[in-house]
Amino acid sequence: MDSTSGPLSGIVVADLSRVLAGPYGTMLLADMGATVIKIESRQGDDTRAWMPPVLDGKSTYYMSINRNKRSVALDFNDPEDLETARRIIGRADVVVENFKPGSLAKYNLDYATIAATQPEVVYASITGFGTAGGGALPGYDLMVQAISGLMDLTGSPETEGFRSGVAIFDVITGLHTTIGILAALREREHTGRGQLVETNLLSSAQSGLVNQTAGYLLSGSVPERMGNEHPSIYPYEPFPTAQGPLIIAVGNDGQFRRLCNVLGIPGIAADERFCTPPLRSRNRTELRPILVDALSTNDAQSWFDLLTEQNVPAAPINSIAQGIDYAESIGLDPVVRVGPAGEMPGIRHPIGFSRTPARYDLLPPDLDADREHILNWLGAESRLAAQSRA
Known part of the structure; x- marks a missing residue:
């Protein structure tokens, strides 16, 4: 037709x-x-x-x-x-x-x-x-x-x-x-x-x-509400900066090392409390204030630019309008x-x-x-x- x-x-x-x-x-x-x-x-x-x-x-x-x-x-x-x-x-x-x-x-x-x-x-x-x-x-x-x-x-x-x-x-x-x-x-x-x-x-x-239903079926663990945190990965949530929140989504050790280098805290990547994904996840309450303190020296957009240059997954929290504008900006x-x-x-x-x-x-x-x-x-x-x- x-x-x-x-x-x-x-x-x-x-x-x-x-x-x-x-x-x-x-x-x-x-x-x-x-x-x-x-x-x-x-x-x-x-x-x-x-x-x-x-x-x-x-x-x-x-x-x-x-x-x-x-x-x-x-x-x-x-x-x-x-x-x-x-x-x-x-x-x-x-x-x-x-x-x-x-x-x-x-x-x-x-x-x-x-x-x-x-x-x-x-x-x-x-x-x-x-x-x-x-x-x-x-x-x-x-x-x-x-x-x-x-x-x-x-x-x-x-x-x-x-x-x-x-x-x-x-x-x-x-x-x-x-x-x-x-x-x-x-x-x-x-x-x-x-x-x-x-x-x-x-x-x-x-x-x-996906991982939430599988986690229950395979381990018997019933997932709980965690706000913006991830049950298996850290850091993987919004963090405050000098101006505006910033998403950091680190999924492996290489990304974490680069994150610490950009933030000016390279020694944290080798800290025995944080040197592997399971340790970072287990010790997140100790790691978070360290990251928050380092991020407080700059604004979200500046950190986004710096982290993106070093292939560290990060993102500002956009409105729908800003999201469309960003998609336009990257072609x-x-x-x-x-x-x-x-x-x-x-x-x-x-x-x-x-x-x-x-x-x-x-x-x-x-x-x-x-x-x-x-x-x-x-x-x-x-x-x-x-x-x-x-």
């Missing part, structure tokens, strides 16, 4: 998902050239109403994850609309949905029904807590941050648990879903058959907690122009392709903006199919 040159050009995605995990994943597919048809309810994706902030009265939350898509609003309780949905799905290589388990079966839009006549379809189903005992639970990222243990790890020992500043498990689940879809499409090239790809926020959370070009005439700024697709770069052709669509376009495409597809049968 859309002429593109991306690595997924020619792949059609019927996107029945809403909010964040599904739409984020399908936007990544669309950026890579897939034709994504966003099938919404008459009320539209929930995130259309999630504001502020806004741009021209529209939710920037919605706009952040829905570029390069086409929108059609369909009521599955309306026979004509339901038939349109089935026709779109019938021409799709990939279906993505995040309805509660079983919700789509009454419309015959579930995997089993679709795969019976469309065995080549890759059908990605996203839930909050799987399809068994947690199938009835609503899948909100904040719930998963709480239940998974992330909130119990986030914050200082003196505070209650904090949520992450972004819906991190929605994003991780969107990435996992995209990986699953691409793997299933690759397998389909060999077998000609699609399959069901299932992801859920809680499983993605437990995978995404990452984080901001792209979205739309036929580059009407809207957006964040660059995170993957670079040397031959088939990501596209930014379409603005996030207004609700039902592409109904006519999609119906015309369906009609053209039907005519082509009839001609081929003849």
Whole structure:
């Protein structure tokens, strides 16, 4: 339907998902050239109403994850609309949905029904807590941050648990879903058959907690809230300077020696209390005041410049605006122009392709903006199919 040159050009995605995990994943597919048809309810994706902030009265939350898509609003309780949905799905290589388990079966839009006549379809189903005992639970990222243990790890020992500043498990689940879809499409090239790809926020959370979940499983140690400290590495946290805090993230002995040299305390690197990573971690309460005292002689930006010159991992604590400015300063070009005439700024697709770069052709669509376009495409597809049968 859309002429593109991306690595997924020619792949059609019927996107029945809403909010964040599904739409984020399908936007990544669309950026890579897939034709994504966003099938919404008459009320539209929930995130259309999630504001502020806004741009021209529209939710920037919605706009952040829905570029390069086409929108059609369909009521599955309306026979004509339901038939349109089935026709779109019938021409799709990939279906993505995040309805509660079983919700789509009454419309015959579930995997089993679709795969019976469309065995080549890759059908990605996203839930909050799987399809068994947690199938009835609503899948909100904040719930998963709480239940998974992330909130119990986030914050200082003196505070209650904090949520992450972004819906991190929605994003991780969107990435996992995209990986699953691409793997299933690759397998389909060999077998000609699609399959069901299932992801859920809680499983993605437990995978995404990596060393924390592994630490518990392998040692029986339940991680505790440590503020900005790391349980296994030191120094690896913010430190005060003469002006502003500075992150220091030292992961090995060479980095620690260079840190001590830059700070003017070279003897500390050879101190028997601090000369190996386990010793530094164990004796952090003795090491921290030494580092704080040395850092008090200069400001955060100056230390950042000096440490960076010596390949010591360090960073100032930036605002979002400063973070984008920094990415610009090191040549990452984080901001792209979205739309036929580059009407809207957006964040660059995170993957670079040397031959088939990501596209930014379409603005996030207004609700039902592409109904006519999609119906015309369906009609053209039907005519082509009839001609081929003849």
